[in-house]
Amino acid sequence: MAASMNVYTLEKSVLNVDCIDKKKALRSFSHVKIDRVSHFIPPDSYSEFFENCLLRNQPCILSSLNTAAWKSRKDWTCPNGKPNFEFLRETFGHAVVPVANCKREKYSSQPKENKSFSDFLDYWQNYIESDYSENLDSFYLKDWHFSRDFPNYKAYETPCVFTSDWLNEFWDSKADNDDYRFVYMGPKGSWTPFHADVFRSFSWSANICGRKKWIFYPPGEEENLCNKYGHLVYNIDSAELSDAKLYPNYSKVKSRLEVIQEAGEIIYVPSGWHHQVHNLEDTISINHNWLNGCNVDICWQYIKNNLLQVQHEIADCREMEGWDDQCQLILNATVGIDYDEFLRFMEVISENRINQLQNHLLLVTDQFDGEPKEQNTDKNPPLDKYFVDKIEVLKTGVSSAADSKCLTPSGGCKMTEGQINHCVFDLQSVKDILHDMILTQEFCHLNNCKNRANDLIKTIDTLFNSIAKKIVCTNPSS
Incomplete structure (x- = not known):
């Protein structure tokens, strides 16, 4: 059974935060x-x-x-x-x-x-x-x-x-x-x-x-709250923290x-x-x-960091057959998820949003008489330009943003502009993770994971291109 998917409305300004580096730049803790x-x-x-x-x-x-x-x-x-x-x-x-x-x-x-x-x-x-x-x-x-x-x-x-x-x-x-x-x-x-x-x-x-x-x-202060053995303090009000030999970096806490x-x-x-x-x-x-989509990159980095710790702990067994799989088993036991399941996580989240956008496109297309003329796809601008500048075409016939908040992947209701923004933001966030996955050596060593990630990227890109074509075809004068 497909899980429910709550989709409230987002302003299209969030579509400008379209990569992990831009998200990181927003996370400032100076004040x-x-x-x-x-x-x-x-x-x-x-x-x-x-x-x-x-x-x-x-x-x-x-x-x-x-x-x-x-x-x-x-x-x-x-x-x-x-x-x-x-x-x-x-x-x-x-x-x-x-x-x-x-x-x-x-x-x-x-x-x-x-x-x-x-x-x-x-x-x-x-x-x-x-x-x-x-x-x-x-x-x-x-x-x-x-x-x-x-x-x-x-x-x-x-x-x-x-x-x-x-x-x-x-x-x-x-x-x-x-x-x-x-x-x-x-x-x-x-x-x-x-x-x-x-x-x-x-x-x-x-x-x-x-x-x-x-x-x-x-984030980051925890590095100053670890003892000389690398273990995080148990009680933040412990008198042990004043022991500079045991907690050498505590004086750096800001x-x-x-x-x-x-x-x-x-x-x-x-x-x-x-x-x-x-x-x-x-x-x-x-x-x-x-x-x-706001913090999935933090989660993915945390999982990668934990795999590095696992690899360090059993480095003496690196030459044994199935070492990568064994590392994944230990990762799952210690963190609660491994690379294969995290990929499945991304697949489920993507599938729900892809289905919702595809259903919406079908409903919107039905409002136009006849089949729209096929356009030269080489002249189609990138999807993000269309979503930022011309997304109104996709919300034809849709009423106020408050009319629909909870969408299901099999739902038959049209989406608001803000809900479209949210689905696009989510899918772009998934793509960022997938691109990082296929650049990660340990991920590519796992059976069929790289192919699954590449297939999902292609599916998302195909949907984005389809949306861009729909906008051109249904609004040729713009």
């Missing part, structure tokens, strides 16, 4: 701050947020107005703002949930175990009654795939500015029924150690109740940002921003990790 957006963000603000926050990889906090209508904020909290333990236990108590012990460390992480949700709630209430005793363990429910476990309970609505979500679009298309949508619940004092998010993805986190303290460091997230607010965490989070009160939050 970093965390803005608070004090209003509800409607769909017509999507493109502005996309360009100012997603493309620029800048954090921000969205107002509680954006979560006020969520079912979870009504059902999961009491009038005093505390967790509604009775409702949670009665409705979801039979679930099995992953729980971390915040007072223990194992391999630079907090050890986890599975518990019944009902047992976790019993612990939590007892912990509160003990006044959060230092003598008791501090348990934190983390990474609960709540939406997967309770698909018929509509706990929230993903804010429109976070709906270009390639990661969950891809995982929803897979048979393993996994996703990157989570619920977190923890008592006052529970916390998450210093880290950057999976695949170096974006994330957003909405407080259903409670307050969190976030500590952020911009930027540390702290912010308090209030109940109902949503924090947007950009790619590669390392962070540590503390629950200042009993807190429940809903989190997503996601990727899209």
Whole structure:
């Protein structure tokens, strides 16, 4: 079953950001701050947020107005703002949930175990009654795939500015029924150690109740927060950091940002921003990790960097048969994805957008009487010129941008100009990754991967050329 594809409208100015180097140039961290957006963000603000926050990889906090209508904020909290333990236990108590012990460390992480949700709630209430005793363990429910476990309970609505979500679009298309949508619940004092998010993805986190303290460091600062053995500090407030022999580069740190997230607010965490989070009160939050055309290059670079580490670790076995395949197996085990699956990721994202654009072209062509005359393709200008200057022809008969936000690959509705812009931006972003893939030696060593990447590039280019021809044929006077 094809995954759903949310497509809001983008201004055509985003089409000028048409290569990885231009994206990198937008990510400046010389004057970093965390803005608070004090209003509800409607769909017509999507493109502005996309360009100012997603493309620029800048954090921000969205107002509680954006979560006020969520079912979870009504059902999961009491009038005093505390967790509604009775409702949670009665409705979801039979679930099995992953729980971390915040007072223990194992391999630079907090050890986890599975518990019944009902047992976790019993612990939590007892912990509160003990006044959060230092003598008791501090348990934190983390990474609960709540939406997967309770698909018929509509706990929230993903804010429109976070709906270009390639990661969950891809995982929803897979048979393993996994996703990157989570619920977190923890008592006052529970916390998450210093880290950057999976695949170096974006994330957003909405407080259903409670307050969190976030500590952020911009990309690059993590290099100064590693010890002499190359290991990232576990607790960013650890006294160990003052040991210059153990952390020789700590004195070079320039930027540390702290912010308090209030109940109902949503924090947007950009790619590669390392962070540590503390629950200042009993807190429940809903989190997503996601990727899209703004940060897929960061993810791909992260995967390549991890492969280099794998190759270094088993370099003494380089001459053995199947060494490249073995490296990919280890990469998948440590990072969660390998080159072949990442290529499949790009194929799924492309297929959905190619189908949508092709369906739109068929619908638009049907509006014209007879068959348009074939033009000399040698005289057809590049696609980007047409999209920037003459895209109005493709949106013939389409009404306002707000009329359609969620498109499916098999959908039969026309697209708005902004939705066309978004699909083109996405496909161009995929092409950038594919071109880099076929220049990567390790990728080309894998069975048939180079051919698949080249075939997908040709398919995208064929579609782009078809669109350019359609514009010329249906608007010969321009």
